Amino acid sequence: GQEQAGAALRTAGTGQDRQEQAGAALRTAGTGQDRQEQAGAALGGVGTGQDGQEQAGGKPGMHRVLSVDATLAPRDPRAPGQFGHAVAVPDDKQEEAKSRWKEGNFNVYLSDLIPVDRAIADTRPAGCSEQRVHDDLPTTTIIMCFVDEVWSTLLRSVHSVLSRSPPHLIEEVILVDDFSTKEYLKEQLDTYMARFPKVKILRLRERHGLIRARLAGAEIAKGAVLTFLDSHVECNVGWLEPLLERVRLRRTKVACPVIEVISDKDMSYMTVDNFQRGIFTWPMNFGWRQIPQEVIEANKIKETDIIRCPVMAGGLFSIDKKYFFELGMYDPGLDVWGGENMEISFKVWMCGGEIEIVPCSRVGHIFRNDNPYSFPKDRVRTVERNLARVAEVWLDEYKELFYGHAYHLVLKNVDVGDLTQQIQLRKKLQCKSFRWYLENVYPDLEAPLVKASGLLINVALAGCVAVEGPTLAFEECDVNNTNQHFNYTWLRLIQHGELCLAPSGVLGALGLRRCQGRSRSLAWLHRSLATVRPGLSDHIISEHQHLPQLSCLEVDPSYKALRVKACDST
Ligand code: LR7
Ligand code: MN
Numbered sequence: 001g002q003e004q005a006g007a008a009l010r011t012a013g014t015g016q017d018r019q020e021q022a023g024a025a026l027r028t029a030g031t032g033q034d035r036q037e038q039a040g041a042a043l044g045g046v047g048t049g050q051d052g053q054e055q056a057g058g059k060p061g062m063h064r065v066l067s068v069d070a071t072l073a074p075r076d077p078r079a080p081g082q083f084g085h086a087v088a089v090p091d092d093k094q095e096e097a098k099s100r101w102k103e104g105n106f107n108v109y110l111s112d113l114i115p116v117d118r119a120i121a122d123t124r125p126a127g128c129s130e131q132r133v134h135d136d137l138p139t140t141t142i143i144m145c146f147v148d149e150v151w152s153t154l155l156r157s158v159h160s161v162l163s164r165s166p167p168h169l170i171e172e173v174i175l176v177d178d179f180s181t182k183e184y185l186k187e188q189l190d191t192y193m194a195r196f197p198k199v200k201i202l203r204l205r206e207r208h209g210l211i212r213a214r215l216a217g218a219e220i221a222k223g224a225v226l227t228f229l230d231s232h233v234e235c236n237v238g239w240l241e242p243l244l245e246r247v248r249l250r251r252t253k254v255a256c257p258v259i260e261v262i263s264d265k266d267m268s269y270m271t272v273d274n275f276q277r278g279i280f281t282w283p284m285n286f287g288w289r290q291i292p293q294e295v296i297e298a299n300k301i302k303e304t305d306i307i308r309c310p311v312m313a314g315g316l317f318s319i320d321k322k323y324f325f326e327l328g329m330y331d332p333g334l335d336v337w338g339g340e341n342m343e344i345s346f347k348v349w350m351c352g353g354e355i356e357i358v359p360c361s362r363v364g365h366i367f368r369n370d371n372p373y374s375f376p377k378d379r380v381r382t383v384e385r386n387l388a389r390v391a392e393v394w395l396d397e398y399k400e401l402f403y404g405h406a407y408h409l410v411l412k413n414v415d416v417g418d419l420t421q422q423i424q425l426r427k428k429l430q431c432k433s434f435r436w437y438l439e440n441v442y443p444d445l446e447a448p449l450v451k452a453s454g455l456l457i458n459v460a461l462a463g464c465v466a467v468e469g470p471t472l473a474f475e476e477c478d479v480n481n482t483n484q485h486f487n488y489t490w491l492r493l494i495q496h497g498e499l500c501l502a503p504s505g506v507l508g509a510l511g512l513r514r515c516q517g518r519s520r521s522l523a524w525l526h527r528s529l530a531t532v533r534p535g536l537s538d539h540i541i542s543e544h545q546h547l548p549q550l551s552c553l554e555v556d557p558s559y560k561a562l563r564v565k566a567c568d569s570t
Helices: 006-021 032-038 091-103 108-113 151-163 187-193 209-220 240-249 293-298 321-326 340-350 379-394 396-405 408-412 420-428 434-440
Strands: 062-064 132-134 140-146 170-177 199-203 225-229 233-235 253-262 276-281 285-290 306-308 317-320 354-366 450-454 463-468 471-475 486-489 494-496 499-503 510-514 524-527 539-542 551-556 561-566
Touching: 091 108, 108 151, 132 240, 140 151, 140 209, 151 170, 151 187, 151 233, 170 187, 170 209, 187 199, 199 209, 209 225, 209 321, 225 240, 225 321, 233 253, 240 253, 240 317, 240 354, 276 306, 276 354, 317 321, 340 354, 340 379, 340 434, 379 396, 379 420, 396 434, 471 510, 471 561, 510 561
Parallel strands: 140 170, 140 225, 170 199, 253 354
Antiparallel strands: 062 132, 225 317, 233 354, 253 317, 276 285, 306 354, 450 486, 463 471, 486 494, 494 499, 499 510, 524 539, 539 551, 551 561
16 A cells, blocks of 8 residues: 655656556547637646646736745744754654654654744745736635644644735634544644634544545635645645635636655655646556656646646645535545545546646645554445445446456445435536546546457367357357457456356356346456466356356367366366
8 A cells, every 4th residue: 555655655656657658648638618728738638727827927916926934034943854854863762753653653753843833945846936826816714634633743734824825815724623532632732723813623523534524624614715634734835826826717626736745754845756647547546647758848848837637636625615515525425534535536527627736836745654543444444435436426337447456346245335315416417427537537547448358269179159149159269250259347257248158057057148247156257377387278267156166167178068167277
């Protein structure tokens, strides 16, 4: 999973992804609406939109982005960690630092050592501070959920919002306490925050999980825009106005800052590579992928250009409040943590909105190897169930790719709960298909509907399986004979039209049955044996649970009849 912390995670991801990307077809697209906005960089889903800011020049009703930063002249310029610099744990404090790590799964000792209002370097690309935004930007409610967050980190998050945002744009900061157990998060937090009239604390009386905790915050929010943040962040100079500018430009734009890295080890604030899109790979793993250099050059994409993203990371974004409610917020059936970023991203794109990364808005986040809090139910199961819910509601026929890449979910038969409301919502909003999303928003994702297709060859007997009317035959191979063509699906069916290869149960006979999506009695595992020992041909193993033992598809050498028999790797 999330083995590497931030920087490493991104760099690693990038290297790998770049390779993946080579030659990826980046399709031009563009609804009429977008064309104007996208100027030269018409890249469809992967592209950028250079609208607004640049051309604004000296337009009335606009002003240069406010680089508000109350930390610019810090009280204690020599304090550890000041200006986002790395801090080292003194030799005699190593034990203490080590023992406190698990309080937050990062270097809590160092976090407590550095000022809660430290300055950090302005990491915005050149040009950002000259950009113009509208005078009449909407106000926002900041929603920050936390469960047992580390004291100094939570405070630093709040301070960074208050000291680096234009005050008139912050309607309020709602801290949603998701039933924390730590004593310091009670009166002590109330007392500390009492000096900031805009900070409100919403205490949940039971653990909601981050998804429903955000909804609880949204329900009481007064601002026109909701801005969600994690509780271990540092907002950088000028982070807010560019986000609100996008939402003002069109209320269906969902704006994300560039997420920079606060080191979990030394608390340094590190910038990240530019031109990263939020993407996912099967089975719905979030990642970042760099726009290929050729595409950047061909389209003259600048560091300050908006980046349209197939999916968002999840934690940090601004969205028009009314629009968020129109979209049905998050599916409230999602539990605790995970998958909600996929849900909101698919929903936004498929139902008429856009997800964007705004390079002039930058927020640091402490990336951790593991959640420091416990899950009410099993963590893995929770996330898997959430993702399966998202797949069932949004992925249409492509959900097979999700299950195919996480086949254990088919075996487990995970219970996703009631989906009626979500399916109705999708109808009501008249959302587009997942195919549309793939073609227009994320054309570089590989999403073949079948895993493989072709002939089923028995190498030893030099023949092929063929469909002959309602039954099967073993014949001389002929690539032009469509009766010999089969698809191997992500759900492991061997399919010919509507019919599927099936052990018929009687004396190991083989037949055809009407296909049924997740039927395990029709599923076959393709195991390549050439890798085990050269010369061995592949095995096709039946997953039918009622067969007496591990059974393979084979051809009786004397009768040339197809049958299912105990597997034998020789
Ligand atoms: O039960 C919970 N209740 C909570 O209030 C669990 C968590 N939380 C709080 C928690 O204290 C934190 O402030 O919710 C926030 C997010 O939890 P994290 O920090 O443990 O999540 P993360 O940073 O590991 O994971 C990312 O994916 C999550 C999936 O559900 C959320 O969308 C997070 O907001 C998201 N974080 C980011 O997008 C930052 C960049 C990380 C990446 C990639
Ligand atoms: Mn986080």
